[in-house]
Amino acid sequence: MRRRRSAAGRVLAATAAAELLAVEGLFAALPLAVCAAALFFLPLRRRLPLTTLCATLPAMLTGHMWLPSMVAMLEMASGRSRHRTAVACALLFAAAACPWPVWEFASMTRQEILTSVEAAALMSTGPTALGLLVATRGELRARLAELTATREREQHLESERAVARERARLAREMHDTIAHHVGIIAVQAGALRAAETDAWKRDTAESIRRHGVQALEELRDMVGVLRASDPAAARSAGRTGLDGLRDLADGSLLEVALDVAELRTAPAGEVENAVFRIVQESLNNVRKHAPGARVAVRVAPGPDGCSLTVEVGNSAPPGAARPPAPHPGPDPAGAGLPGGGYGLVGLRERAELLGGSLSATRSPEGGFLVRAVLPL
Incomplete structure (x- = not known):
């Protein structure tokens, strides 16, 4: 966007310079100096639009150089101040409608006056309308970007809500299935330890019970994390x-x-x-x-x-007669143990x-x- 505006500015400056060169032999040194000053102020139209417009209005009074004032008016209208835009448009209209020298206005016919006013209206309202269009387009672009960002934020929030719902569902499934089976294992292991008289079997049953209880505790921690969606709890859950x-x-x-x-x-x-x-x-x-x-x-x-x-x-x-494979089949001690790889x-x-x-x-x-x- 900036490159296009810079290229357009260079084209306008070159066109205005060509306009000055085309009419330099038609008027004296003072009007020529006024028109040259208008070209000098034209590159400042973006930073100082009102000053540039005022500096180019004398060139429009000569009746030979209109483009710098119109370009400055376009830049002025593309700003945010509508009051200043109206004042600048009125100044441009007055400069375009006023003849040079000024006292020639008294000798102008009614048709010449109407033609001058009509041309001045076109030269002042045309750049103003284009500038307002540029400003409106910029506002629409900014509003569209804001709406796009808002929609992306809403989509992100909806995604987070969907993840939270899925986490809660997984937490319920884990609690209702895994906790049920592990709890039964721990209870039966405790009952077996209490009823068994053999020392080795009692120790084995106690080991099973202890691992079951530990699994239930870690499972409760993870279920709490899934339900709460708390980053601090997620970092601490299951941490050993x-x-x-x-x-x-x-x-x-x-x-x-x-x-x-x-x-x-x-x-x-x-x-x-x-x-x-x-x-x-x-x-x-x-x-x-x-x-x-x-x-x-x-x-x-x-x-x-x-x-x-x-x-x-x-x-x-x-x-073992040979080195075991990385994932051999079930063995007697580990028969039935699931392994997803x-x-x-x-x-x-x-x-x-x-x-x-x-x-x-x-x-x-x-x-x-x-x-x-x-x-x-």
Whole structure:
């Protein structure tokens, strides 16, 4: 838009200069100087429209140079002040209707006066109408932009409301289905522990009950987040840290060697939570795909001191004749456990969101190693 207006301004200035050159031999030095001054003030029409109009009116009085005053009037009318526009239009009409020299008005016939007034009306109202049209078009463009922005905001708010409704629906489904089944498991495990006399079975039932209760607590937190749509609650829900790794290893039903090095700088809450989830998912995979295997968990700062390295490696399961596949079929200890194949994918996405990386490779001895590097 600015480029088009600048190009139009240059064309108008060149046309006005050509108009001056075409009539320079028809009048004396003073009118020629007045017309030259009108050309000098023409580039100032956008910053000082009224001053430019007043400076170009003497050139219109000569009757040989009309374009600078008309251009200044157009710029004046495209502003916001309607009162100043009316005053400027009246001045332009008076200058266009007045002959040069002024005293020749007394010798003009009625037809000449009417013709002069008609031409002055056209030269004053024409640029004024065009300027008002430009101003109206600008106002319409601004109003259209405002309406478009308002519509986009409304669409955004409607999208947020739709997301909130869907989150509430998911929260209801999670509470009505998952909580029901997990609650039954926890209650039956507690009853089994109370009725069982065998020590190993009692401990197993207690472990099942404890995990069920913990799952219910985390589920309630997540359901609360889904219902409330609270960012602070979302950041804190389900958040666990490095201090929970020992309990996680003890309750994993696996032989886990845990090594957590002392850190000089405490990692952020998101990093601690990611470490916990990486270890948790890795232990779940070992329990499903390599039951009985020994597991080594190591959490230590990286060589550069600006990153945190998490390694979860397991040996080959007892009696394995070949290295296990990354996703083998169900085994006796993990029979019936569902696996969607998204565990490692989710861990890799979690690490990448924090600016880190995660890899999962098979060891030559038949085990598996999950290694993640997260920024501190």
